Amino acid sequence: MTGSTKVDGGSVLRFAAHARFRFDETRQAWVVLAPERLLLPDEQAVAVLKLIDGVRDADAIIDQLGREYQAPREVIAGDVLTMLQDLVDKKVLRQ
Amino acid sequence: MIATSTAVEPPLALLAELTHRCPLRCPYCSNPLALERAGTELDTAAWRRVLSEAAALGVLQVHFSGGEPLARRDLASLVAHAAQAGLYGNLITSGIGLDAARMAALAGAGLEHVQLSLQDSDPGQGDRVAGLAGAQAQKYRAAQLVRDAGLPLTVNAVVHRQNLGRLQDMIELALQLGADRLEIAHVQYYGWALKNRAALLPSREQLAQATTLVEAARVRLKGVMVIDYVVPDYYARRPKACMGGWGRRFLNVIPSGTVLPCHAAETLSGMRFPNVGAASLAEIWHNDPAFARFRGTDWMPDPCRGCERREIDWGGCRCQAFALTGDAARTDPACALSPDHELLAAARTETALPAPEFVYRQHSAVVRRASEHVSPAP
Numbered sequence: 001m002t003g004s005t006k007v008d009g010g011s012v013l014r015f016a017a018h019a020r021f022r023f024d025e026t027r028q029a030w031v032v033l034a035p036e037r038l039l040l041p042d043e044q045a046v047a048v049l050k051l052i053d054g055v056r057d058a059d060a061i062i063d064q065l066g067r068e069y070q071a072p073r074e075v076i077a078g079d080v081l082t083m084l085q086d087l088v089d090k091k092v093l094r095q
Numbered sequence: 096m097i098a099t100s101t102a103v104e105p106p107l108a109l110l111a112e113l114t115h116r117c118p119l120r121c122p123y124c125s126n127p128l129a130l131e132r133a134g135t136e137l138d139t140a141a142w143r144r145v146l147s148e149a150a151a152l153g154v155l156q157v158h159f160s161g162g163e164p165l166a167r168r169d170l171a172s173l174v175a176h177a178a179q180a181g182l183y184g185n186l187i188t189s190g191i192g193l194d195a196a197r198m199a200a201l202a203g204a205g206l207e208h209v210q211l212s213l214q215d216s217d218p219g220q221g222d223r224v225a226g227l228a229g230a231q232a233q234k235y236r237a238a239q240l241v242r243d244a245g246l247p248l249t250v251n252a253v254v255h256r257q258n259l260g261r262l263q264d265m266i267e268l269a270l271q272l273g274a275d276r277l278e279i280a281h282v283q284y285y286g287w288a289l290k291n292r293a294a295l296l297p298s299r300e301q302l303a304q305a306t307t308l309v310e311a312a313r314v315r316l317k318g319v320m321v322i323d324y325v326v327p328d329y330y331a332r333r334p335k336a337c338m339g340g341w342g343r344r345f346l347n348v349i350p351s352g353t354v355l356p357c358h359a360a361e362t363l364s365g366m367r368f369p370n371v372g373a374a375s376l377a378e379i380w381h382n383d384p385a386f387a388r389f390r391g392t393d394w395m396p397d398p399c400r401g402c403e404r405r406e407i408d409w410g411g412c413r414c415q416a417f418a419l420t421g422d423a424a425r426t427d428p429a430c431a432l433s434p435d436h437e438l439l440a441a442a443r444t445e446t447a448l449p450a451p452e453f454v455y456r457q458h459s460a461v462v463r464r465a466s467e468h469v470s471p472a473p
């Protein structure tokens with residue numbers, strides 16, 4: 001039952017139909033609006049969310065972030081996968 | 096008064112209570128004991144202005160609520176106005192009065208999400224608590240309409256001593272109804288619910304069983320249905336961060352246009368709250384004395400004043416402090432550090448007695464008993 005919701009490096013993620021990731025002019029910050037959820041992601045989370053496009057898989061996102069922040073992939077991979085799994089569990093993202 | 100160190104941040108969410116009219120009469124209704132009548136409701140143009148002002152102030156989400164918001168014929172036009180202003184629109188409904196045409200109009204207007212209330216898994220008991228025969232069946236139809244419209248559905252199951260024995264069934268029912276999320280909310284004791292506390296407050300054993308059951312269901316349903324769980328304050332050691340702090344995250348506009356920091360704030364006798372007819376939401380949020388009254392930490396008494404949790408729970412709930420102690424500026428008695436914490440122990444003794452009959456919500460000053468006007472459960 002939980003098989004399809006387990007996130008790994010090959011997972012391709014998109015925002016759920018009624019999740020909105022947008023820039024809020026009042027706060028000058030990115031926000032995620034979803035049913036019963038309102039998230040104010042921090043800078044690292046925003047960097048991940050900006051790469052969610054329904055095409056790239058999690059591995060590609062991790063590689064991209066590694067290049068941008070010049071960080072070794074093993075340092076960021078765990079954090080990124082944990083965050084993506086949490087957002088899938090919250091039904092903000094889906095695969 | 097000492098100036099607070101941080102500037103006032105914009106609110107995140109607006110609860111738009113469009114009307115107090117409702118076909119149901121739940122004995123734990125969050126509306127005040129003194130319900131407002133249709134004639135005092137803001138008109139469409141006024142609500143549009145409120146929604147525009149909310150968006151300009153920085154509000155991100157609007158919850159259309161009531162009463163039953165479907166009782167307003169202009170609901171879809173208000174939803175559309177909110178969506179155009181960039182607000183994320185959520186409908187909080189009993190499902191009564193939802194039909195295919197209205198569902199299509201709401202979805203077309205840009206509604207993002209529906210939260211449907213559930214009184215029980217047993218239809219007879221559900222109708223009894225709602226105070227309306229046939230209510231349960233209408234809820235099932237409403238859930239189907241929401242699914243057919245492709246909108247995410249949250250089932251909000253309010254739980255108490257009279258239905259906790261069927262919690263597992265309620266979870267299964269929410270699954271059958273196609274809910275993406277289930278909110279299992281223990282009754283919070285203000286207004287009508289406080290009046291009915293002895294009929295609703297669960298025992299410690301009931302609460303413990305429910306919590307165990309919810310935790311197991313969460314594991315089992317991970318990725319299928321999200322379960323949020325709201326526990327009652329009466330067994331807590333520390334209070335909830337009510338509304339994320341007074342005047343910090345949230346504002347509520349009631350049917351007549353009065354603006355409150357939380358939906359129970361009108362119970363605080365002696366306080367005067369502003370109205371959208373006299374000031375903009377921005378003026379109210381930033382300058383109104385009622386919004387400043389319990390904002391931040393300067394107002395706090397001991398033991399909150401020196402407590403390390405003062406900016407975590409903000410001293411708990413002002414309305415609960417007032418309801419139980421008569422003084423809104425005291426520490427929430429739900430906190431074990433509060434000198435009034437024993438008041439909750441007294442209330443818990445009610446749970447050992449047989450549940451009294453419900454006092455249903457109603458307009459009349461004359462409060463009738465349940466047996467006089469509810470058809471018996473089948």
Ligand code: SF4
Nearest residue numbers: 399402404405410430
């Ligand atoms: S003393 Fe006040 S601030 Fe501290 S935990 Fe209790 S309610 Fe919260």
